Amino acid sequence: MLDPLSVILWSFLGIAVGVGLSWIPGFHIYNIIALITVVAPVYTIMPVEAFPYFALGALVSFVYLSAIQTVYMSVADESFVFMLFPTQRYLVLGRGHEALWLVTLGAIGGTIILVTLGLTVVPYIISPLYNLLAPYVVWFLVLIVVFMFMSEWQKMGDREKNPWKRLAVAWTQNIGGIIVFFSAGILGFIIMNTGVVPAEFAYVRLTPMFIGFFGMPWVLQNIFSRIIVPKQRTEDKVEASPYNIVNGTISGAFGGSIAAFFPVITGGMGALVAGHMVSTRGDDTFIVSQGANRILYYVGAFFLLFVPTTTLRRGAGAQLVSSIYIPKTWAEFYYAGGVILLAAGISLIGVVYLSKIISRIITGQNYIRVSIIVAGLLVLVSYLLAGWQGIIILFVATLIGFMAVVFNTRRSYCLGGIIFPIAVSMTGNTQILLHLLHLTPGF
Amino acid sequence: MRGWIHYLSGAAMATFFPVLLSDLRLGILIPIITGVFGYLPDFLDFKFKKWLFPRHVEIDPAPIDPKTKVAPKTVRINELGKYEDYQLIAIRGVVESVDEEVEDRIVFTVNDGTGRVKVEAIREDYQRLKNIYGEIKPGIKMFIPGYKIGDPSTGLRFVAADAPHPQLIASKIANAIDRAYEENKLIVTKVYNIRLPGDVYRRFLIHYDTPNRSIKVYMGPIVTTGGIPIRGTDTPEYRKVGEAMTKHPFVKLYPRPTVIDAFNGPEIGYRRTKLPNGREVVEEVFIPWHRGWSHSFTGGAIAALLLAGLLLLVGYPHWVELSVAAMLGWWMHVIEDQLGFMGSVLFPPFQKRRVPGLMIGPNHYTAMNFATAWLMLSLIVWNINRFTPTISMMISGVAAPKPVPLNDWLFLLLLIWPSIIIYAVGVWDGIKFRRLYRKYWKYYALMELSEDMEEIGGL
Incomplete structure (x- = not known):
């Protein structure tokens, strides 16, 4: 087991990687963890016991710092996508820094909730709760997916003069959503069940698909939107009532916890459910909830790896790290709590100052040049992680991801890429579907 | 829930x-x-x-531009007559002449190649134009949001504004109420919302002043989809309120104000009904296709x-x-x-x-x-x-x-x-x-x- 000083040192290294890279558009910390796991074996870089703390430090700082990508580097105009995200709206109004503060406040709240409950209640309730609910996981998962489809607000069609035209236009979006979900599902099914990705890349075979679903369409949207970012105000203050901040934090923490506990359910899906339960309304509340949600979803799920009373592994980060080393002791568990607080503190300082710098740099800019560079980087990462097959998967996934933008539907339908194959597998239908699609089973 | x-x-x-x-x-x-x-x-x-329910009256205070998908819609001057008075639209053209200018009011003529129109801007609206274009003088190109009053046959003028005048909404609702009473059937009014650049919305509120048989519409500030007002976007006092009287009595039983801002504007039904005391009034039925x-x-x-x-x-x-x-x-x-x-x-x-x-x-x-x-x-x-x-x-x-x-x-x-x-x-x-x-x-x-x-x- 590592001594406390080594824990701090390796955590610092993780934090430095997270702070240094997480603000780059399209970057995801899992790509770095995957690269370390696959391309540069961990034991050549650090003691294997240090890897969980390195990853934890990197993950916490990623959650804090990646808000910069979300706030400053995702641009769109309302003729291109019908509804802007609240953070995009803040950016258009010159309040990007304020939006960043709101995300960060949510993240701070989420961190406090995570560490407080994580170190006290979680080790004792997690096992009975899991035993109680585990047999019904597929039910919960499919329940949430069906609700996503049923509850999507139809954005278009209201101004059509003919009632049937109104109905048809409104439903275009929903049908588009169904197409996106099942296209993504079939792609995910092929990747997970056939040998399309070489066996040596098995650990990270889904990464190019996710880059294609989410990262690449985002970059392409930046290129097509050609929005010029207005001057940003950088005062350290927010316009939000304490009630909204608390409401957003609780909602986000709740949604993130659901996503962290149940397999396959993502932060976005958890947020949808929690937003309805806590009745989140308003841009400020929503943005705060995003910060808390991401902490609980990413860090909370990863933190379960350290809980000595359970063997739960949730999220790609935990899967990758546990393939190298699984923390087992109470001491490692408490160290992890400390690392989360340390990383959150450093990331908080980093995010505020970096936000001020970036908000000045981006004023008056559009993102075409930087977006093209990022697109190139994403292609490179896909190649490194899954060879030329990774680039083909990236291309197909990008088309599907972009389809969600074109249909003005939920981008989270791309999660069909993982939900669909897992639901098929959990209900014992994988072989039937392989046969129907004339596919040969892989590794 | x-x-x-x-x-x-x-x-x-x-x-x-x-x-x-x-x-x-x-x-x-x-x-x-x-x-x-x-x-x-x-x-x-x-x-x-919701989509299939009939609509008898449509109130569109700010038609959206087909290209930008937000209001105001840019229209040609020779087509101004096709639009309703007080609807928020925009014209783009060159100032031909400044016809009248006093401290807080200006009247000038704009030509866009299809026709010319007299544009009037007062107080805050005049100040806003000055902030954007400086001195208004012949030859400058302008993009002017606002609403028209009158029609080409009787003389038409264009008023610079950043919101529709609420009078349009008030008058149409009052007419719908009277129609519901006189025709003794449910009259469904579709009230469109006002979507502006940046995915924000101009809020307005419909107030049913039952004792005075008056419909008052208040044009409010710009708000986000979450309903948070954006500071400094309220409308000037002189075009904040629209009021129209109804011939027949009406009542609003649903004890919540009718506020219209983000997402879709609501359908509001009006139906003649008998109160427990036997008196016949028009009742508001909010989103009549629901519940x-x-x-x-x-x-x-x-x-x-x-x-x-x-x-x-x-x-x-x-x-x-x-x-x-x-x-x-x-x-x-x-x-x-x-x-x-x-x-x-x-x-x-x-x-x-x-x-x-x-x-x-x-x-x-x-x-x-x-x-x-x-x-x-x-x-x-x-x-x-x-x-x-x-x-x-x-x-x-x-x-x-x-x-x-x-x-x-x-x-x-x-x-x-x-x-x-x-x-x-x-x-x-x-x-x-x-x-x-x-x-x-x-x-x-x-x-x-x-x-x-x-x-x-x-x-």
Whole structure:
């Protein structure tokens, strides 16, 4: 087991990687963890016991710092996508820094909730709760997916003069959503069940698909939107009532916890459910909830790896790290709590100052040049992680991801890429579907 | 209640039936239908009925531009006559001449190649133009949002403004009310919202001044989709309020203000109705396509019968339990909605009008929502726990112990106490609100009495 000083040192290294890279558009910390796991074996870089703390430090700082990508580097105009995200709206109004503060406040709240409950209640309730609910996981998962489809607000069609035209236009979006979900599902099914990705890349075979679903369409949207970012105000203050901040934090923490506990359910899906339960309304509340949600979803799920009373592994980060080393002791568990607080503190300082710098740099800019560079980087990462097959998967996934933008539907339908194959597998239908699609089973 | 709460309530109903839980545990997912039934009333209304419901009057204060998908729509000057007075539109052209200029008012002529129009800007609107273009003089190119008044035959002018004038909305609503009274039928008015660049919305409020038979519309600030006003975007006083009188009396029974901002503008129905005192007035029916058959116990029972037939057809062995659970899910939706303000038509065709809601927790919407969600989650957990031995017996022939080894009722109490407390607060809040509501009606009744006396020369 590592001594406390080594824990701090390796955590610092993780934090430095997270702070240094997480603000780059399209970057995801899992790509770095995957690269370390696959391309540069961990034991050549650090003691294997240090890897969980390195990853934890990197993950916490990623959650804090990646808000910069979300706030400053995702641009769109309302003729291109019908509804802007609240953070995009803040950016258009010159309040990007304020939006960043709101995300960060949510993240701070989420961190406090995570560490407080994580170190006290979680080790004792997690096992009975899991035993109680585990047999019904597929039910919960499919329940949430069906609700996503049923509850999507139809954005278009209201101004059509003919009632049937109104109905048809409104439903275009929903049908588009169904197409996106099942296209993504079939792609995910092929990747997970056939040998399309070489066996040596098995650990990270889904990464190019996710880059294609989410990262690449985002970059392409930046290129097509050609929005010029207005001057940003950088005062350290927010316009939000304490009630909204608390409401957003609780909602986000709740949604993130659901996503962290149940397999396959993502932060976005958890947020949808929690937003309805806590009745989140308003841009400020929503943005705060995003910060808390991401902490609980990413860090909370990863933190379960350290809980000595359970063997739960949730999220790609935990899967990758546990393939190298699984923390087992109470001491490692408490160290992890400390690392989360340390990383959150450093990331908080980093995010505020970096936000001020970036908000000045981006004023008056559009993102075409930087977006093209990022697109190139994403292609490179896909190649490194899954060879030329990774680039083909990236291309197909990008088309599907972009389809969600074109249909003005939920981008989270791309999660069909993982939900669909897992639901098929959990209900014992994988072989039937392989046969129907004339596919040969892989590794 | 929010959609997920209804859906969750429907899902919770399945857990009261061990055979359905057993199916779920075996990966047979058909019982998901109970959740679907829990949400179906809103799904039918919002995804189908809303689009197909007839609209008799359309009020579009700010047509959207087909290219930018936001208001104001840029129009040619020779086409200005096609638009209604006070609608927010925009023109783009070159200043030909400045015809009149005093301290806080300017009149100038703009030509866009298709025609020319006199543009008038006063006070804040004049100042805004000066902030953007500096001195307004012949030759400069301008993009001017505003509204037109008059028509080409009688003389048309264009008023610079950043919002439509609320008079358009007030007049059309007053006309719709009179039409509903005179034609004695439901007149549905579609009020479009005002979507502006940056995905923000101009808020406006419709106030029904019942005693004075006046419709007042207040044009408010720009707000985000979350309803947060953006500072410094309020409209100037001189075009903040529009007012129109109706010939016939009207009443608004739904005790919430009609505020229109983000997402879609609402459909508002007006219907002639008889008050308990025999007086005929026009009643506002907010989103008239909502909370009818779909939100009734009758509708739930019929839908469950249809489902039972379908399940029998596909040979699902637990069709009785699933149909009953689905019906309970639908009914839970009806009951939960009945806790609020609007109410529903509970037993059509025996009832034709909405039964007003119980108004529980009017000031604690978020808490009530959460309490219901928590209650349903608790019921799911409680049922799964207490039925675990039965289900494991059904599946494997061996009764597994309960994951939480507590007395069932004690466990239920431990789970649901937060919901009980919140509901108790909600009931108390509802009692206080209803007292206030009664006071309002007393006031209204007095005003109505004065009006009647005035008609017969008593006052």
